[in-house]
Each structure stands twice: as C-alpha cells, then as structure tokens.
Amino acid sequence: MSSLSYEQARGELVRVVQQLEAGGSTLEESLALWERGEELARICREWLEGARARLDAVLEAEADAGEEPEAADDEAEDED
Numbered sequence: 001m002s003s004l005s006y007e008q009a010r011g012e013l014v015r016v017v018q019q020l021e022a023g024g025s026t027l028e029e030s031l032a033l034w035e036r037g038e039e040l041a042r043i044c045r046e047w048l049e050g051a052r053a054r055l056d057a058v059l060e061a062e063a064d065a066g067e068e069p070e071a072a073d074d075e076a077e078d079e080d
Helices: 006-022 027-064 071-079
Strands: none
Touching: 006 027
16 A cells, blocks of 8 residues: 555545646646546555455444444443
C-alpha cells in the first residue's frame, strides 16, 4: 500500500480532477495528470477495500459469536 493516507490520496485526486477539468494543460501534461489520477484512484480503492475487509471480519466474528452488531452496544449502555 502507498505511504499516502486515504485522505491524502483523495485530496490530491480531487485537485488532479479539478486541474484536468479546468483545461489549459498541454496534451503531455494532461496525460501525466490522468496517469497520476489513476494511481491515486487505485490507492483510494485499496484503502477502501482494506476497510471493507476489516469491517466484514468484525461483523463475521460477531455473527459467529451469536451477537447482533448493535447488541453489544446496547448491553454496554444498559450497564451504565
């Protein structure tokens, strides 16, 4: 995975898209921006896939334990 955080990659991707949409770049500059945008999109996708896998693992563990995802939260509130 990249050294960029999800937020950093997404922020740079937004700037790249804005720059491409603004126009005024040469063909070579536009291609370089597009390539960078593709790389940033890949980084964001990897972060999101990793986050989804972590959530799925937690939900699966809770299901295996016979817990509803919110049941644990409700029990903690009842104890207060």
